[in-house]
């Protein structure tokens with residue numbers, strides 16, 4: 358972990374400030390969990406707090422405490438831009454560089470204020486921030502936010518904050534199935550339970566609120582669109598815009614889909630390709646040493662973690678898949694040996 362000057366940040370937060378919390382494009386459970394927890398923490402300290410994310414978040418997170426106060430930049434630029442200019446402190450939660458804000462990047466860069474990053478992705482952009490709390494040896498940003506609060510004002514961590522943090526830790530570990538081989542993660546989760554959270558109910562709110570369409574899309578993707586290339590220990594699923602429209606696609610409906618491809622015995626590398634308005638979005642996963650972070654950085658202007666990353670392709674779906682299969686042959690040694 359890099360050294361983070363807790364006492365200086367504590368001092369900064371000891372008097373009322375205008376604070377803007379931000380998280381990444383296509384916010385997930387950890388993005389919202391860490392941001393909302395921080396919101397509930399800072400308002401107790403008397404700060405004036407706003408929250409902005411670049412694009413909408415999925416319906417299965419639309420019950421989280423305080424989520425109705427989040428502004429979506431894409432839908433409300435006029436209201437969001439002044440918040441960047443007026444803030445005294447900006448927080449970046451669950452992302453490692455301003456570019457991960459997509460359409461909101463410029464607003465962030467223009468703001469000449471104190472910037473604090475709390476994140477768990479590799480290669481944080483240290484130059485864009487005054488304070489960086491970043492480590493990869495952690496389940497989630499929510500876990501780091503717990504540690505942050507625990508150092509600054511542990512007495513303020515309440516049940517509402519605990520619920521938000523639990524969503525972040527639970528979703529970023531696939532319900533405690535990866536990125537959680539840490540004793541500390543479970544100690545923190547135990548602390549959240551001590552505060553009275555109902556983990557079973559939270560799990561149901563997040564994972565058992567599928568629409569019929571979402572489940573049928575999953576069935577279609579697995580039966581018709583899954584391609585398995587045992588030669589490269591790779592499996593992928595591709596979904597075009599037309600296919601998504603057919604299943605009345607909503608943001609978040611494809612969340613977790615890539616993990617089905619990765620769950621096949623012998624598969625070490627899995628990708629989900631989804632067609633967006635002007636690009637193909639890649640969601641990449643691996644098990645073991647093959648770094649999808651590097652793969653996404655090198656070929657798709659993306660990044661993330663060693664075993665979970667994202668990126669984009671600006672070719673057609675057909676060309677994107679052709680190029681991808683060609684690339685695999687370049688990596689055949691790596692994919693065969695790890």
Ligand code: 5GP
Nearest residue numbers: 639640641658659660661662665666667668
């Ligand atoms: P997902 O496939 O769930 O969208 O993303 C997987 C992981 O990669 C997440 O931790 C996410 O923050 C990160 N990630 C996704 N897209 C990008 C991207 O375009 N750039 C970078 N640097 N990280 C990404």
Ligand code: MN
Nearest residue numbers: 387451498529
């Ligand atoms: Mn995260």
